Amino acid sequence: MVDFSKAKEMAPFLEEPKAMYVGAPGKSGYLYLGFELDNTGKSILRDLDRRAPLIVQQELYFDEEMPEMPCVYILSSGGPNVDGDRYEQNITVREDAFAFVSTGAATKLASMNYNYSGLKQHFILEDNSYLEFLPEPIIPHRKTRFISETKLTVAETATVFYSEIFMSGRKHHNDGETFEFDVISVCTNGERPNGDRLYREKFIIRPQNQNPRILGIMDQYDVFGNVIVMTPPEHAEKIYEQIQPYIDNDKKIAVGITHLPNNAGLLFKVLGMEPGPVKTIIREFCSTVRQVVKGKPVPKEFSWR
């Protein structure tokens, strides 16, 4: 059930859209992906359930460094997220299985007049499982409203690399369109399979209430990348040792890393001016994580991505 009725920040945006109503067919996307090892020990996409506009066709094995890893792109036949869209995405990686999931293109959040667009996600990582989730950036258009809530239920022996990249807007559209959206609310919380809470990160950006351009928030930066790595403490320490945070005022890139609460893993943040360099830094970080956990690097990104 995609229900955001408790999110007070969306309360001003509850009018029924004049076009298709909230939850109408084609506006209520659903996706369930279940990865597991088959009886030969191969990691496969065992379960696939989907409802338009979300589309997943089948797993591919295109990772040159880990050809045994199923790779899946999530697509949306609806184009951008529009007024009143509600999506639900659930991914389970069963014991010892592993997978890579991304999106086929950037997620555009269209301008909205009545309601908002919402996404609920639940990732379940069973013992010794491994998931890389590296979607393309989210691009909010002027006057958009978006909320997402993600739960990561992760076994103590499993690893999940969960990344998100947010643009400040359509930076190069006409004269530029940055921080002209109404609200973006993003919440990610981690727990163990027994329900023990580990952390809860929530940020709400409402440019009309608080200018994100001030020092400490986004300052001069236009792109924000956020990565949560839930992994056992011994892996977390090895990864943490290898990452050096920095602020490069010439290239206008800033990178930081810290430990999540309750030994849940690591939190990695990137600020930049364009999505390309931010994506590259996140991919390099993913490579460090993969080398520590799986002993293999992440290959170079395809030139068309």
Add this chain to the structure above:
Amino acid sequence: MATDILSLMRLIQFTDSAFPVGTFSFSNGLETAIHEKIVYNAATLEEYAQSISLQAAFSDGIIAIHAYRAALENNYDEIIEADHRLIEFKMNNETRVMQKRMGKKMVEMSIKIFDNPLLKKWLEDINNGTSPGTFPVAQGLIFAIGGMSEKELFCSHQYGVINMILGAAVRTMRVSHYDTQQILFRLSEQTQAYYDDVKDLSYEDMNSFVPQIDIISSLHEKGTMRMFMN
């Protein structure tokens, strides 16, 4: 009116930077921000302090209010819950360390000043690892026990956050006492609005968006240049 006077005296005592909870040891990453030339004058210092006070209002402020109300209702389980909720929400390691050190120190100091069974019980639970012992929860309990109002608690919380940064600033950068007092004077004007915004918010409503400060904290956490503990 005598009660009001006493309440104000208590407010000043427990808010004063001279109250020894170790505030002077922390700067919220300010020296790294100065080193990176992000904060370099009174105007940039003010923006930095504003961002810190904003995120604190929507996290520490909410927790302090919940702990305060739980203490008034003698709801001990809720006090422990508020304490854990704050730790789960504090994403930076150094911030968690700061919260725990200052919280425990505040309780230890307060027990020396006035005997209270609730504070003693909570300190036992901090020491045995049942409760993290964060500073906003300590503030909430002490203000409830000390007969101060919820608004006074919120003022103390915001004043403490802003003053911690300004206190560090006069020791680390070229900024005058005139500048810092003007900044404090101006930032105090937003406290009423922050209180109105957060007073009815739940744990689930806590939010924080200060990515540049998060990265600065991370540089401080792994850096070799340290004048402050955070």
